[in-house]
Amino acid sequence: MSDLYVVVMAGGSGERFWPLSTPRHPKQFPPLLNGRSFFQHTVERAATLVGRDRVLVATRRDLLPIVREQLPGFPVEQCVLEPVGRDTAACIGLAALTLERRAPGARMLVTPSDHYIAPFHAFEETIRHGLTLLDRVDGLVTLGIPPTRPETGYGYILAGDAVPAHPAARRCARFTEKPDRTTAERFVADGRYYWNSGIFLWAAASILAAMARHLPEHWGLLSRLRDALGAADEVQVLDAVFPQMPRVSVDVGVLERDTDVYMIPATFSWDDVGAWSALGRILPPDEWGNSVVGRHIHRESHGCVIYATTRPIATIGLQNVVVVETPEGILVCPADRAQEVKEIARMLREADR
Amino acid sequence: MSDLYVVVMAGGSGERFWPLSTPRHPKQFPPLLNGRSFFQHTVERAATLVGRDRVLVATRRDLLPIVREQLPGFPVEQCVLEPVGRDTAACIGLAALTLERRAPGARMLVTPSDHYIAPFHAFEETIRHGLTLLDRVDGLVTLGIPPTRPETGYGYILAGDAVPAHPAARRCARFTEKPDRTTAERFVADGRYYWNSGIFLWAAASILAAMARHLPEHWGLLSRLRDALGAADEVQVLDAVFPQMPRVSVDVGVLERDTDVYMIPATFSWDDVGAWSALGRILPPDEWGNSVVGRHIHRESHGCVIYATTRPIATIGLQNVVVVETPEGILVCPADRAQEVKEIARMLREADR
Numbered sequence: 001m002s003d004l005y006v007v008v009m010a011g012g013s014g015e016r017f018w019p020l021s022t023p024r025h026p027k028q029f030p031p032l033l034n035g036r037s038f039f040q041h042t043v044e045r046a047a048t049l050v051g052r053d054r055v056l057v058a059t060r061r062d063l064l065p066i067v068r069e070q071l072p073g074f075p076v077e078q079c080v081l082e083p084v085g086r087d088t089a090a091c092i093g094l095a096a097l098t099l100e101r102r103a104p105g106a107r108m109l110v111t112p113s114d115h116y117i118a119p120f121h122a123f124e125e126t127i128r129h130g131l132t133l134l135d136r137v138d139g140l141v142t143l144g145i146p147p148t149r150p151e152t153g154y155g156y157i158l159a160g161d162a163v164p165a166h167p168a169a170r171r172c173a174r175f176t177e178k179p180d181r182t183t184a185e186r187f188v189a190d191g192r193y194y195w196n197s198g199i200f201l202w203a204a205a206s207i208l209a210a211m212a213r214h215l216p217e218h219w220g221l222l223s224r225l226r227d228a229l230g231a232a233d234e235v236q237v238l239d240a241v242f243p244q245m246p247r248v249s250v251d252v253g254v255l256e257r258d259t260d261v262y263m264i265p266a267t268f269s270w271d272d273v274g275a276w277s278a279l280g281r282i283l284p285p286d287e288w289g290n291s292v293v294g295r296h297i298h299r300e301s302h303g304c305v306i307y308a309t310t311r312p313i314a315t316i317g318l319q320n321v322v323v324v325e326t327p328e329g330i331l332v333c334p335a336d337r338a339q340e341v342k343e344i345a346r347m348l349r350e351a352d353r
Numbered sequence: 354m355s356d357l358y359v360v361v362m363a364g365g366s367g368e369r370f371w372p373l374s375t376p377r378h379p380k381q382f383p384p385l386l387n388g389r390s391f392f393q394h395t396v397e398r399a400a401t402l403v404g405r406d407r408v409l410v411a412t413r414r415d416l417l418p419i420v421r422e423q424l425p426g427f428p429v430e431q432c433v434l435e436p437v438g439r440d441t442a443a444c445i446g447l448a449a450l451t452l453e454r455r456a457p458g459a460r461m462l463v464t465p466s467d468h469y470i471a472p473f474h475a476f477e478e479t480i481r482h483g484l485t486l487l488d489r490v491d492g493l494v495t496l497g498i499p500p501t502r503p504e505t506g507y508g509y510i511l512a513g514d515a516v517p518a519h520p521a522a523r524r525c526a527r528f529t530e531k532p533d534r535t536t537a538e539r540f541v542a543d544g545r546y547y548w549n550s551g552i553f554l555w556a557a558a559s560i561l562a563a564m565a566r567h568l569p570e571h572w573g574l575l576s577r578l579r580d581a582l583g584a585a586d587e588v589q590v591l592d593a594v595f596p597q598m599p600r601v602s603v604d605v606g607v608l609e610r611d612t613d614v615y616m617i618p619a620t621f622s623w624d625d626v627g628a629w630s631a632l633g634r635i636l637p638p639d640e641w642g643n644s645v646v647g648r649h650i651h652r653e654s655h656g657c658v659i660y661a662t663t664r665p666i667a668t669i670g671l672q673n674v675v676v677v678e679t680p681e682g683i684l685v686c687p688a689d690r691a692q693e694v695k696e697i698a699r700m701l702r703e704a705d706r
Contacts, residue, residue, distance in 0.1 A: 317690050333667075333671075
């Protein structure tokens with residue numbers, strides 16, 4: 001892994017974890033797992049994989065204080081700071097430029113910072129498979145997750161042709177973003193579909209070349225940024241140029257359009273921790289089947305997700321309910337409706353306007 | 354009502370309203386209704402009935418600071434202060450002694466301070482009926498509530514013989530405390546049973562005489578207290594004697610044993626506010642059928658009782674659930690299990706021991 005760098009993307013808004021996450025404190029930062037944030041877990045995993053000096057953190061500049069607080073001693077030079085959030089194509093473009101300038105020919109693993117991944121050795125094995133593939137083909141690689149339920153909130157990849165002389169890799173035949181329930185059920189039953197993890201592997205030069213092919217507007221702006229990187233007016237140019245980037249994800253803008261896109265099936269357990277109910281899948285349940293952070297006193301409550309920051313939460317006779325207490329507010333909702341929490345956050349934001 | 358005084362009993366422990374009420378702040382004191390406490394509503398109702406200078410507040414001495422805070426300017430001389438709580442027989446005995454000493458021949462209305470009563474004119478009408486009865490008989494009067502549901506947590510009175518020349522009053526034929534469900538259903542269907550409101554009307558001298566007959570241990574101690582009232586060592590004697598009072602309610606200790614006990618059916622709406630679910634009966638519901646104090650943001654939630662002190666409460670898809678937020682903690686429980694909240698309070702107390 002001698003030429004591999006990891007880019008940890010730590011932007012995001014995180015409304016689905018209200019009242020814990022807020023636009024100023026997205027969900028990758030609160031200590032959701034074992035007293036540490038998913039961001040901290042992600043950077044630690046990356047550092048174990050490639051060494052801390054080859055980890056870059058790409059984030060919004062306004063989130064830098066939280067990043068420094070959560071990663072004491074982490075060099076600010078290893079932070080790629082976006083003036084504003086402009087989705088993953090712009091973020092990854094800027095990170096690839098930065099990396100290619102510092103370490104020409106480098107390969108980069110791009111990972112969100114709010115995912116659950118375990119165990120480490122399986123993660124490492126999957127990355128090794130990906131690097132072996134990149135030794136043979138010059139392409140773009142995404143990690144695919146074997147689906148375990150008909151999730152309608154994810155992107156699906158149809159695995160296509162096998163890759164000669166590589167046991168695991170497949171070409172990506174088709175991407176389907178957020179299918180309806182029936183389609184998702186068909187995908188899961190079919191067996192050839194994988195969830196798109198949003199974890200990518202490629203040479204920095206390759207993703208930049210692909211952006212030049214598929215995202216000309218991004219490419220024009222990235223070219224202006226490239227000339228400014230390291231110059232005295234770097235921040236001013238970033239502030240002027242970066243906000244002009246269209247809001248496009250790298251999946252939609254590049255991967256779905258390119259022909260040399262591959263998928264490596266992940267051998268690790270994965271969860272995108274997209275809603276409070278995910279904690280029920282990740283945290284080990286107590287003897288009553290409740291996943292608890294903080295203090296919980298109850299009678300006959302089962303299958304609940306309980307998250308208390310400063311006060312005890314008492315429940316009586318609840319099944320599969322999420323209860324969260326933070327200084328921002330209290331949330332009570334059935335686990336299977338936890339996706340609607342973003343609507344609550346929206347209602348509050350509009351009411352407070 | 355020229356010789357009528359009102360004794361507002363404001364002791365109590367109030368664990369059924371955790372996390373709002375605590376042993377140090379019983380349920381009569383938080384602002385549950387229209388921004389004011391049931392205690393404040395009760396004293397105001399009493400003052401409207403007889404004038405503020407004929408209202409006595411009987412409470413534990415340690416609750417006096419809360420009483421003074423809630424009743425600015427209320428004379429401490431009108432407070433009957435128990436060193437410790439010893440149930441209603443002891444409380445009423447001490448209040449009757451105090452009253453008989455200050456206004457010999459006075460009649461007293463004794464009322465808990467944590468009940469919901471409305472409208473005032475019906476309350477006043479019921480009290481007038483009671484006073485008319487006391488003009489004719491020398492006895493003990495309790496107000497009876499026509500039962501509206503088979504409540505198992507209340508005491509029931511079987512109405513007996515009518516009283517000559519009084520249109521409303523009945524003799525109490527039998528008291529039944531906390532019947533089982535089947536019995537309660539039979540009582541409600543029968544039509545001759547009333548809930549015992551715990552609101553009493555009698556001459557101070559009459560209840561003292563009844564205590565002398567039925568509660569000799571209380572009476573012995575009360576006699577020692579009578580000699581000390583107004584003396585320099587009043588507080589010391591109270592501290593020495595009052596804690597020796599047996600814990601007996603006036604219902605069990607006196608009313609169930611005496612022969613001259615009468616019942617006046619109440620014409621007012623009444624609720625003993627015995628649990629959080631009672632707020633659903635008392636507070637006017639919003640357009641979704643939720644009874645709300647504080648800030649509530651929700652999707653498809655109906656029939657809930659929401660009580661927020663400092664933070665918003667957000668709910669999704671809840672029906673008939675109680676959600677409470679206070680600095681003490683968070684409570685989530687189905688309305689029909691709100692009686693179990695005292696078990697939660699007990700579990701917390703034992704865990705914190």
